Amino acid sequence: MAKAIMIQGAGSNVGKSMLVAGIARAMVRRGLSVAPFKPQNMSNNAAVTADGGEIGRAQALQARACGLEPMVDMNPVLLKPESDVGAQVIVQGARYATLKARDYAKAKPQLMTAVLDSFHRLAAQHDLVIVEGAGSPAEINLRAGDIANMGFAEAASVPVVLAGDIDRGGVIAQLVGTHAVLPKSDRDRIKGFLINKFRGDVTLFDDGLAEIAKRTGWTSVGVCPWFADAWKLPAEDVMDISSSRTGDIKVAAPRLNRIANFDDLDPLAADPSISVDIVEAGRPLPADATLVLIPGSKSTIADLAHFRAQGWDIDLAAHIRRGGAVLGICGGYQMLGTQIIDADGIEGQVGQFEGLGHLDVVTEMKPEKRLAQTTGTSRLTGDKVEGYEIHIGETTGPDRKRAWLDVQGRSEGAASPNGQVRGCYLHGLFSQDAFRRSFFEQLGAQISDMNYDEDVDLALDALADHVEQTLDLDAVLEMAETVHSNS
Known part of the structure; x- marks a missing residue:
């Protein structure tokens, strides 16, 4: 039976996509069959799959990290903004509708069925599914009907590792604040946390890790330093x-x-x-x-x-x-x-x-x-x-x-x-x-x-080395839980 773990962020652009790609490549090198999954993405930078569907380009890169061809099930809902208030909605690779934000909010519960179907199809074919959240679960005003973060994690019974971005400053507040605003059921679904984009001597943040762990009860899985070669990988x-x-x-x-x-x-x-x-x-x-x-x-x-x-x-x-x-x-x-x-x-x-x-x-x-x-x-x-x-x-x-x-x-x-x-x-x-x-x-x-393709693969290997050396991936794998059938 497949296991799954979800990487969520304490904010947008904390580096979730890169973390998932690096962890995925590292797990593949350990001999596991791994697939990436993002329930909902918002991007106009789409990739085209072999069967003529659309998914977010970040999931195409993550598929490459796993040694897989991109599939529509890896990103079942893709939002492509067409105006400041509306977006084209792509479901399992095909155009579903163009909706304004308020109308999309009403449609999200109906889309959960497609999201879960895609997730379980992937889980049936692989040993490990690494799920990427979108934005932050701390946006509790969006929790009702959510399909991107805790709403999905709850529906699919997937545990969460929460990533904070220290490069922005205030990372302790990011993580502890997220803990404070989440309802208990969502808070308990988070099994661990990590700090991303650290610059300098990581031991200087030991007290910070201890303080976050004390205030949240979550387990630290490490501090991931700034990955200098990120620019070599396709950008979302x-x-x-x-x-x-x-x-x-x-x-x-x-x-x-x-x-x-x-x-x-x-x-x-x-x-x-x-x-x-x-x-x-x-x-x-x-x-x-x-x-x-x-x-x-x-x-x-x-x-x-x-x-x-x-x-x-x-x-x-x-x-x-x-x-x-x-x-x-x-x-x-x-x-x-x-x-x-x-x-x-x-x-x-x-x-x-x-x-x-x-x-x-x-x-x-x-x-x-x-x-x-x-x-x-x-x-x-x-x-x-x-x-x-x-x-x-x-x-x-x-x-x-x-x-x-x-x-x-x-x-x-x-x-x-x-x-x-x-x-x-x-x-x-x-x-x-x-x-x-x-x-x-x-x-x-x-x-x-x-050699562009060769350089991308070398950069993915370097990213895998980076996360393997700086994060406790054994603990991450231990936190992953078995995916139950979608019946």
């Missing part, structure tokens, strides 16, 4: 990429309001010869960029308006006049065209919207979403490529005659007559080492001979 939050400014070759990427599937930037940020500059609102696109990469968007039309509001359309035109290269991927590809037509108001407002006009193509929004893992060849470099497609909309026009990719027996992408501006729907191109090097060589730039 675009802000985690912005610190990568090491190389002489500059790739500028505007931070769109609804930026989505920006994992195209991960291999560029990991390359020591490339600096990725995430251009925030209010900043101009840098004049010295080798490449301007316009990433994907969950709301292309709204982000096109945001792009213009920052003056980036003027900056982009100047970049092109200087001879700079431009690549638009997915939503960025659609923006580069002459027009976007949304006759059904799929993105909200019905109408025809003027694009940036650097590619002679028109995109028509259609309700059907294309979700597929894809392989092919670059006509530009001759290299093999692979990745995934995740988009609505069909793009046609004269510049499609200069398609620069062959994928699954069809042409893909578009290019301006001089090849300076290109677009495509295929995410993941730059993960292919040969293509990445050839692409930049054609821009007159020589990049490193980094």
